[in-house]
Amino acid sequence: MTVERRAGASVAVGAEVAQMSGPAALPRRNGELVFEAPWQGRVFGLALGVVQHLGLPWREFQQRLIAEIDTRPDAPYYDCWVAALERLVVEHGVAARAELATAERTVRRALAE
Amino acid sequence: MTKSGKRHRGPKDDHHHPAPPSDVEVRARALEELLRDKGLVDESFIDAVVSAYENDIGPMNGARVVARAWIDPAYRGRLLANGTAAIAELGYGGPEGDHMVVVENTPDVHNVVVCTLCSCYPWPVLGLPPTWYKSAAYRSRLVREPRVVLREMGLDLPERVEIRVWDSSAEIRYLVLPERPAGTEGLTEEELATRVTRDAMIGTARA
Numbered sequence: 001m002t003v004e005r006r007a008g009a010s011v012a013v014g015a016e017v018a019q020m021s022g023p024a025a026l027p028r029r030n031g032e033l034v035f036e037a038p039w040q041g042r043v044f045g046l047a048l049g050v051v052q053h054l055g056l057p058w059r060e061f062q063q064r065l066i067a068e069i070d071t072r073p074d075a076p077y078y079d080c081w082v083a084a085l086e087r088l089v090v091e092h093g094v095a096a097r098a099e100l101a102t103a104e105r106t107v108r109r110a111l112a113e
Numbered sequence: 114m115t116k117s118g119k120r121h122r123g124p125k126d127d128h129h130h131p132a133p134p135s136d137v138e139v140r141a142r143a144l145e146e147l148l149r150d151k152g153l154v155d156e157s158f159i160d161a162v163v164s165a166y167e168n169d170i171g172p173m174n175g176a177r178v179v180a181r182a183w184i185d186p187a188y189r190g191r192l193l194a195n196g197t198a199a200i201a202e203l204g205y206g207g208p209e210g211d212h213m214v215v216v217e218n219t220p221d222v223h224n225v226v227v228c229t230l231c232s233c234y235p236w237p238v239l240g241l242p243p244t245w246y247k248s249a250a251y252r253s254r255l256v257r258e259p260r261v262v263l264r265e266m267g268l269d270l271p272e273r274v275e276i277r278v279w280d281s282s283a284e285i286r287y288l289v290l291p292e293r294p295a296g297t298e299g300l301t302e303e304e305l306a307t308r309v310t311r312d313a314m315i316g317t318a319r320a
Contacts, residue, residue, distance in 0.1 A: 018240065035163070039134070043141040045159035046148065053153045079137045085144055095147055103143035111134065 016058045017048065023069045024062055027077050040078040047085045054092060064088055174205045175238035175288060176309035179320070180302045182215075183293045193217055196288065205237045213238070216279060217290040218316075223274050224289045225263065225316030227255040228281040235286035239311055246315065256280070266317045279316075289313065291320035 020026060027034045035041040051061050064087045068080035089095050134142070148154050178200055182189040192199035196213035200206060213235055216224040228234065229252050234242040245251050255262050259276045263269075270276065279287040291313040297305060312318035 019236070037138070039138045039141045041163040042145060042159055045162035046141075046145050046154055048162050049154035049158045050148055076137075078141075082137050082141050082144065086140065089144065089148070094151065094153065099147060100140075100143060103147040104139055107139050107142045107146065111139075 016062075020062060022066075023073075024066050036078075040081075043078060043082055043085065047081065047088075050085065050089065050094070054094070056088075056092070060092075061085070061088055064091075172239055172309075172311035172314065173306070174203075174240075175235070175311070175314045176306040177203055177302075178205070178215075178238060178288070179290055179309045179314065180305035182290055183297075183305055184302050189217075189290070192290065200238060200288075212285050213288060214279075214285055215288045215290050216277065218292045218319075220292070221273070221275060222277060223263075223270055223316065224277045224279060224287075225255065225259060226279045226281060226287040226289060227252055229253070229256060230280075230282065233281035233283060233286060235281075235288055238288055239314060243311070263317060266312075268318055289316040294320055 018026070033044075035044065047061055051058060061084060064084035065080060068083045068087075069075075069077075072080060086100060090097055090100070145154075145159075149156070178192065181203065182192050188199060188202075191202075192215050196215040197206065197211060199215075200213050218224055228246075232242055232247040232252075234246065251262065256278050259278050260270060263276070281287055291309065293305075294308060297308065300308075309320050310318055313320040
């Protein structure tokens with residue numbers, strides 16, 4: 001389905017994301033998504049955007065998310081989400097690990113200024 | 114309200130220095146900047162996704178069903194005759210929604226849904242149930258004194274309106290088809306869908 005939100009932005013809202021179950025289930029309160037910080041919301045949207053842009057099935061991301069949660073069951077949910085997205089990006093040849101590291105340094109430098 | 118992750122801090126935040134971002138936040142930002150540079154995602158998309166999912170993902174499906182029924186009498190007929198099949202026409206279904214019954218509000222009859230036994234709820238069309246739906250008070254009182262409970266929840270129905278309470282079960286899940294609000298004749302199906310709230314489809318509010 002498609003949700004028109006603001007000019008130019010139309011978003012495919014897939015049930016396969018909203019209805020993930022088990023450890024990968026999205027954190028919610030009263031049925032609505034909960035983001036504990038703005039960056040969590042952004043990286044959530046980022047993953048959807050990348051998966052859609054690459055034309056991948058959602059399970060490509062979901063399987064990596066489950067694997068990250070399995071490896072670090074006590075880690076916060078969106079920490080695992082970030083790690084899963086990094087893996088997806090690297091493993092699908094979108095960016096090399098070194099590029100990610102460079103981008104991190106750039107962000108840190110920008111924050112320090 | 115949404116915490117949609119605005120990139121720019123509000124003026125209030127300029128008066129103090131927020132804690133430095135955590136490592137994971139830095140990694141998330143780095144990912145976003147890298148992918149944006151590569152043209153794989155844009156900011157408005159991220160904003161739209163966050164907003165759409167935070168508020169609408171579950172109930173949006175049900176709202177589309179209701180809006181279609183409002184504009185298409187043939188669809189409305191199919192929906193009331195076989196809810197599961199008509200809802201599947203729009204692509205919604207699956208576990209927790211494989212036997213849907215749709216009950217229609219009229220000027221004389223108001224329908225409201227409860228699950229007295231536990232918290233059965235039509236997930237594919239309404240998302241996850243709100244906390245009050247699962248509360249002991251709602252479950253035990255709605256059948257006994259529906260008019261009072263609805264009034265407490267902000268829906269004051271005239272005495273002449275008959276209230277029908279539908280008790281969900283593992284086998285049957287109910288969806289209320291609210292009355293189309295007056296003055297919406299000129300709206301498109303998508304605009305109508307935005308008028309349909311989760312509570313209207315449970316029956317604790319009007320559309």
